[in-house]
Amino acid sequence: MSTQDKRRRTKAVRAAVGTDPAWHAVMPPLYLSSTFQIDNLAERGPYEYSRTRNPTRDALGDALSALEGGIGTCVTASGMAALTLILHLLEPSDLVLAPYDAYGRAYWLLRALAEKGHFRLKFIDQYSDTGLAEAFAEPPRMAIIETPSNPLMRVADIADIAARTHKAGGLVICDNTFLSPMLQRPFTHGADIVFHSTTKFLNGHSDVVGGAVIVHKDAEILAELQTWNNALGTIGAPFDSYMTLRGLRTLEVRVHRAQENARAIAAFLEDHPKVTRIHYPGLKSHSGHALAARQQEGPGAMLSFTLKGDINAFLAKLTMFSLAQSLGGTESLINHPASMTHVSMGAEARAKAGVTDDLLRISVGIEHIDDLLDNLKAALQTA
Numbered sequence: 001m002s003t004q005d006k007r008r009r010t011k012a013v014r015a016a017v018g019t020d021p022a023w024h025a026v027m028p029p030l031y032l033s034s035t036f037q038i039d040n041l042a043e044r045g046p047y048e049y050s051r052t053r054n055p056t057r058d059a060l061g062d063a064l065s066a067l068e069g070g071i072g073t074c075v076t077a078s079g080m081a082a083l084t085l086i087l088h089l090l091e092p093s094d095l096v097l098a099p100y101d102a103y104g105r106a107y108w109l110l111r112a113l114a115e116k117g118h119f120r121l122k123f124i125d126q127y128s129d130t131g132l133a134e135a136f137a138e139p140p141r142m143a144i145i146e147t148p149s150n151p152l153m154r155v156a157d158i159a160d161i162a163a164r165t166h167k168a169g170g171l172v173i174c175d176n177t178f179l180s181p182m183l184q185r186p187f188t189h190g191a192d193i194v195f196h197s198t199t200k201f202l203n204g205h206s207d208v209v210g211g212a213v214i215v216h217k218d219a220e221i222l223a224e225l226q227t228w229n230n231a232l233g234t235i236g237a238p239f240d241s242y243m244t245l246r247g248l249r250t251l252e253v254r255v256h257r258a259q260e261n262a263r264a265i266a267a268f269l270e271d272h273p274k275v276t277r278i279h280y281p282g283l284k285s286h287s288g289h290a291l292a293a294r295q296q297e298g299p300g301a302m303l304s305f306t307l308k309g310d311i312n313a314f315l316a317k318l319t320m321f322s323l324a325q326s327l328g329g330t331e332s333l334i335n336h337p338a339s340m341t342h343v344s345m346g347a348e349a350r351a352k353a354g355v356t357d358d359l360l361r362i363s364v365g366i367e368h369i370d371d372l373l374d375n376l377k378a379a380l381q382t383a
């Protein structure tokens with residue numbers, strides 16, 4: 001583990017500890033109040049109305065800024081709210097580049113808003129030189145990156161896309177949900193804005209839906225996003241912020257344990273006769289292996305594979321992997337992208353993105369690895 005890693009863990013553990021001005025509570029309290037009393041009109045405190053600012057939301061925002069290495073964070077109600085917020089930086093004439101295999105609901109939102117004339121949009125192939133050369137023929141205002149991709153774990157080169165976007169005078173946005181700041185820090189590769197579905201690894205316990213937008217350096221953009229977050233009302237709730245800050249404290253420990261399990265599961269599946277393809281950046285056979293080794297601090301805890309056999313029989317035997325959407329919790333989950341997370345993309349876009357009917361995605365949890373492997377072995381036997 002690098003020193004930086006330890007420091008990040010310390011930041012998460014110590015975030016807002018011992019800052020309670022009222023009673024010196026060690027853990028920051030939860031401020032549910034929608035409004036704050038003003039002592040006198042001449043001297044105003046930072047908090048007046050909770051849509052605008054709230055101390056619990058600020059505590060989470062500060063922790064996320066510290067972990068990603070940015071100047072400030074807008075905490076939002078969901079990952080989709082985070083993307084919605086970012087898209088409000090755009091004018092109708094602006095061109096947005098986004099991956100053709102983006103997160104299903106993000107793909108839907110981008111396409112729907114572009115059709116309404118909110119901005120111009122090009123879905124691009126971020127994984128090949130020819131794809132990128134074609135994409136950047138016209139200078140974009142914004143390039144959205146999601147790496148590793150969902151569900152095939154393709155790896156996009158953040159530094160390369162950032163260089164091309166900056167040359168065109170545009171902004172680089174990176175969805176860092178799949179790795180979290182413990183395994184990937186997009187700002188160090190040139191991203192201008194990072195966003196998260198904090199629903200996933202950051203909260204990490206599958207009991208909150210939330211999001212965040214973190215700005216690297218540009219104070220004007222941060223102010224613009226804060227104004228929009230307040231005006232749109234896309235803000236995260238104090239209770240959700242409290243829960244997410246609590247989950248965040250163990251992020252580094254969880255992510256590394258889950259990753260260790262994922263490496264073992266990937267190695268096991270790669271050799272299994274009923275598995276036709278496996279997608280995990282930690283494997284040498286993966287197309288993004290070398291790039292991931294450079295860009296990421298680990299391959300992460302997400303993987304997908306194609307199964308030769310009866311998917312329903314296989315799933316019925318899986319007691320250690322809940323069949324459910326979402327990812328990044330302490331418990332292992334399995335997902336059938338074609339009928340679950342990627343339904344809203346439509347069949348054509350799904351086919352293009354490689355989301356076939358025999359594909360399954362696993363979010364590896366922190367259970368004992370032997371329990372996970374035993375269960376997978378038994379289920380594969382019946383498939």
Ligand SMILES: *Cc1c(COP(=O)(O)O)cnc(C)c1O
Pocket residue numbers: 078079080081103106146150175177178196197198199200209210211
């Ligand atoms: C879940 C997810 C989102 C959307 O976040 P919500 O919190 O569900 O709104 C966006 N991007 C990625 C990569 C995700 O996994």
